[in-house]
Amino acid sequence: MGKLPLILIVFASCISSKKYYGNSISPIDQQVELDSILIESSSRGFYEKLRISNDSIYFEKKRPDFKFAKPISTAKWENLESLVEQIPIVEITKVIPPSKYYQFDGSAMTNLAVYINGNEIKSQTFDKDNPPKQFKETLNFISNLKNTYLDH
Known part of the structure; x- marks a missing residue:
């Protein structure tokens, strides 16, 4: 057996040893668990x-x-959790924003x-005020959740 077929076999076995399920970032034998979500917004x-975990919501605003x-x-x-599952998790870092007005102080x-x-x-x-469409439903839910807690 030559070196090239042996290299291809080793390479193929390395690739197949890491199996991923759907949009998860974890190997298939590991349970995927959402720990928390953090949204930070700022401008001048x-x-x-806003951080939400399975048992609490934490909100902080720049005001004393x-x-x-x-x-x-x-x-x-x-x-x-069900809304976050609809977002392609491995694509979050790659989603291109529809606008970048924040670069000119036009938006937070x-x-x-x-x-x-x-x-x-x-x-x-x-x-x-113009999130990527992949995040919009989740962000709207979180905004409504925050407003519910602010009202009480």
Whole structure:
């Protein structure tokens, strides 16, 4: 047997040893678990940070002492998880924003970070008021969730 077929066999076995399931970033034998979601938006004079995990929502705004952390219901977390599952996780870093007005102070710059099994998957920066269509439904749900907690 020559060197080339042996190299091809080794290369093929290395590729097939890492199996990935759907959009997950984890090997198929590892359970994919959403840890939390982080959204940060900022511009001149504006800052907002929102982190949601399976048991709490944390919100911070650039205003003296305007922060809150409250428990989140299991039903709302599961709803959020199902929305995040619809986003192609391995593509989050590659999604091209539809506009970049934040570069000229026309909009707040925003990032979406999803934490899965301890790994951070972070989007490219996008305009707060014009997110990529892949994120829109999830971001609308999160915005409504935040507003619900702000009202109470």
